[in-house]
Amino acid sequence: MICIVYISSAKLGLTHSEINNIVEDSRINNEKHGLTGLLLFNSGNFMQLLEGEELIVDTLYTKIEKDRRHRDVKLLLKEPITHRNFSNWTMGYKNIENLREVKPELHNLFLTEDLNFSIYQNNPYRALKFLETFKRII
Numbered sequence: 001m002i003c004i005v006y007i008s009s010a011k012l013g014l015t016h017s018e019i020n021n022i023v024e025d026s027r028i029n030n031e032k033h034g035l036t037g038l039l040l041f042n043s044g045n046f047m048q049l050l051e052g053e054e055l056i057v058d059t060l061y062t063k064i065e066k067d068r069r070h071r072d073v074k075l076l077l078k079e080p081i082t083h084r085n086f087s088n089w090t091m092g093y094k095n096i097e098n099l100r101e102v103k104p105e106l107h108n109l110f111l112t113e114d115l116n117f118s119i120y121q122n123n124p125y126r127a128l129k130f131l132e133t134f135k136r137i138i
């Protein structure tokens with residue numbers, strides 16, 4: 001199995017209902033394909049972790065890269081895993097736009113003022129740590 005993490009920017013004007021459609025469709029598809037993971041949304045940016053069999057993850061990532069609902073898809077991490085980290089989730093979803101209010105300590109620890117996931121480009125393991133904290137608070 002492998003695990004990947006990527007970041008991307010939502011297309012201009014992407015609505016919450018469009019995001020809900022992505023999440024609902026993903027849950028059905030991922031369940032079918034033995035994929036698990038987590039999708040975060042913040043200030044127009046996505047961060048997603050996906051884990052499963054390599055060929056299946058790679059095939060989905062190729063589709064995701066081409067999806068017109070977002071752009072600037074950048075892979076942060078791709079590595080082999082022996083066990084799942086997010087085994088309970090076919091696709092966990094968290095909109096963290098209000099993280100500053102709800103969990104200020106988490107916000108201050110992981111997000112910069114401009115709330116941009118791009119700070120993780122040079123530090124993928126920090127991204128992984130950030131994603132893992134949501135296992136406890138979703």
Ligand SMILES: Cc1cc2nc3c(=O)[nH]c(=O)nc-3n(C[C@H](O)[C@H](O)[C@H](O)COP(=O)(O)O)c2cc1C
Nearest residue numbers: 022025026029030046048060063064067069070091
């Ligand atoms: C931010 C984002 C995350 C996505 N995550 C998933 C996912 O976890 N699983 C999934 O099946 N599709 C996901 N998709 C949708 C895929 O890009 C694609 O539309 C979907 O797999 C259906 O492709 P198909 O109709 O060619 O099979 C995501 C799309 C976006 C924009």
